[in-house]
Amino acid sequence: MQLQATIKDMVIDYELIHRDVKNPRLEFKEGKLYLIVPHAHKDHEMIIHRHRRWIYNRYSRMQKLKDITRDVELVAERSVQELKEIVHSFIEKTGQELAVEPKRTGFRRMRTKWGSCSSKGNLNFNSYMRHLPDNMIEYIVFHEMVHLIELNHSQRFWNHIQKRFPDYKEYENMLAAYWSLIHDRYVAQSL
Structure with a gap:
């Protein structure tokens, strides 16, 4: 399920995924935030709130990296x-x-x-x-x-x-x- 969280000045999209897991966890993969929770878990917003600083810092860093990547070029022809x-x-x-x-x-x-x-x-x-x-x-x-x-x-x-x-x-x-x-x-x- 696609959701959004507002943390400070940022609106961050994330995907809520219910799985056969014991404990909830947050993951950033390829620039996207995932919240993985057990099937019976109800209060996913509390997890977002509890880890808002970590989410904000990671998301901010990813945004800075996106800005930097606009100015870099890869070497294509090196063996x-x-x-x-x-x-x-x-x-x-x-x-x-x-x-x-x-x-x-x-x-x-x-x-x-x-x-x-x-x-x-x-x-x-x-x-x-x-x-x-x-x-x-x-x-x-x-x-x-x-x-x-x-x-x-x-x-x-x-x-x-x-x-x-x-x-x-x-x-x-x-x-x-x-x-x-x-x-x-x-x-x-x-x-």
């Missing part, structure tokens, strides 16, 4: 092999800068992240990165290489990032915007 060469050059440069080296580097399609670093020192990168401009690829490589020093997202981790990328929050926002475009254009098509 995965070309991506690998770019990533390896950034790994070499960053490795010298941070005095670290990954044990192994892999590439695969990922649905939820740009890269990962294992506790064994192996790096994996999302092959969809081939659609990103070089400066975004460099940021992702640096981010994953810092994980060879700090395996979590602690304040120490972000301090390392900030030394090289003082505007790292802007990079994070841009990556979210790029992911939105890549998801719509490539990932959703392959599901």
Whole structure:
């Protein structure tokens, strides 16, 4: 059932879905809000009210990403092999800068992240990165290489990032915007 909620200055459309679930939950998927509740659940508006701050913040962020995506363009003509060469050059440069080296580097399609670093020192990168401009690829490589020093997202981790990328929050926002475009254009098509 399609419904609307007014939170502060926004009217937010959402879909109410009754399912065989124990507990109600809220989800944002592909820019849309879903409220999933047990079949017998009656007071869905209370859930919206109770989580209005979270909904508002998530929805606001999505709207900002939509605005950003109007100004970004994906790289269309880069092969995965070309991506690998770019990533390896950034790994070499960053490795010298941070005095670290990954044990192994892999590439695969990922649905939820740009890269990962294992506790064994192996790096994996999302092959969809081939659609990103070089400066975004460099940021992702640096981010994953810092994980060879700090395996979590602690304040120490972000301090390392900030030394090289003082505007790292802007990079994070841009990556979210790029992911939105890549998801719509490539990932959703392959599901």
